[in-house]
Amino acid sequence: MQDRAAQARREAASMERDLARERAAEVRRLFQRFCRIGPAPSAVVFPSQLLIGAREAFDLELTPQQAEHVVRHHDRRGGGALALQDFAAACASLEAHVESLRREDRERALCVERARRRVATKQDEATRRAQLLASMPQPNMDTSALSRAGAAAAYLLPLLDALRLLACHSPAGEGRELGPLCQLAEAMFFAQPLAWIAMMWYANRWSVPHLIRFNLNQAIILDMLASIALVVLCSPLAGGLPPTAASGAAPALLLGGAALSSAA
Known part of the structure; x- marks a missing residue:
C-alpha cells in the first residue's frame, strides 16, 4: 500500500x-x-513590443500606459524592458x-441571456393572455x-332576510304593520x-348583462350578511326569539318555523 502511494506521488511529481x-x-x-516584433529583433521585450504581442498572442488590447505599467511592475533589473524571467x-x-x-x-453573457429569457417569457405570457381575452365572449x-x-x-332576497330580522326584534304592538310582509318572508x-x-x-x-351581474353579486353579499345577523341575533342561545304573542298581539315571525303565531 505504501509502495503504491509512493509510486503515485512520484508519478504526480513527474x-x-x-x-x-x-x-x-x-x-x-x-x-x-x-x-x-518591431523593425529589429531585440534580446528583451520593450513596452511597444508587449503592446503588439499582447494583442496577437492573448487577444488583449492594452494601452501604452498599461504596457509601460506591466513592464515597470515586472522589470526587476530596472532597465525598462523585460528579460526572460521577468x-x-x-x-x-x-x-x-x-x-x-x-x-x-x-457572466455578462449569462446575465444577458437570462434577461432575454425573462423578456421572452413575459412576452409569451402577455401574448397568451391577450389570446385568452380575445377568445372570451364580450360582456x-x-x-x-x-x-x-x-x-x-x-x-329582494336580502330584503326578505331583513324583514325576518326586523320582525324578530319588533315589539308586539308594531308587528301588526309588518304582518303581510312577514307572511311573505315566511312563505x-x-x-x-x-x-x-x-x-x-x-x-x-x-351572457347576462353586466349591470345585473354586478347587482346580483352585491345582493348575494348583503344576503349572506343578513343571514349571519339573523342566525346570531335571533337564535335561542342569543335570546333573540320573540315570545309567543299574547292576547291581542300582532303575528310574530318565528325563525325557522313555517307558521306565524296568531293572536289569542
Whole structure:
C-alpha cells in the first residue's frame, strides 16, 4: 500500500515537472516571438513590443500606459524592458487578467441571456393572455329598462332576510304593520336557498348583462350578511326569539318555523 502511494506521488511529481517544462518552453517561444516584433529583433521585450504581442498572442488590447505599467511592475533589473524571467511573470499576470476578463464576459453573457429569457417569457405570457381575452365572449353591457329592473329585483332576497330580522326584534304592538310582509318572508323561507343558488349561477354568466351581474353579486353579499345577523341575533342561545304573542298581539315571525303565531 505504501509502495503504491509512493509510486503515485512520484508519478504526480513527474507530471508536474513535465508541465513545468512545457510551460517554460511555451514562455520561451512567446518571449522569442515578442522579441522579434518591431523593425529589429531585440534580446528583451520593450513596452511597444508587449503592446503588439499582447494583442496577437492573448487577444488583449492594452494601452501604452498599461504596457509601460506591466513592464515597470515586472522589470526587476530596472532597465525598462523585460528579460526572460521577468517576461514569464508578466505572461502569468497577463494570462490571469485575460482569464478574469473572459470570466466577466461569460457572466455578462449569462446575465444577458437570462434577461432575454425573462423578456421572452413575459412576452409569451402577455401574448397568451391577450389570446385568452380575445377568445372570451364580450360582456353584455346592456343598460335598458329591463336590465335596470332585473338589477333592482336582485335585492329582494336580502330584503326578505331583513324583514325576518326586523320582525324578530319588533315589539308586539308594531308587528301588526309588518304582518303581510312577514307572511311573505315566511312563505319564501324554503325558496330562498334555491333563489340564492340561481343568483350565483346567473351572476357568473357572461351572457347576462353586466349591470345585473354586478347587482346580483352585491345582493348575494348583503344576503349572506343578513343571514349571519339573523342566525346570531335571533337564535335561542342569543335570546333573540320573540315570545309567543299574547292576547291581542300582532303575528310574530318565528325563525325557522313555517307558521306565524296568531293572536289569542
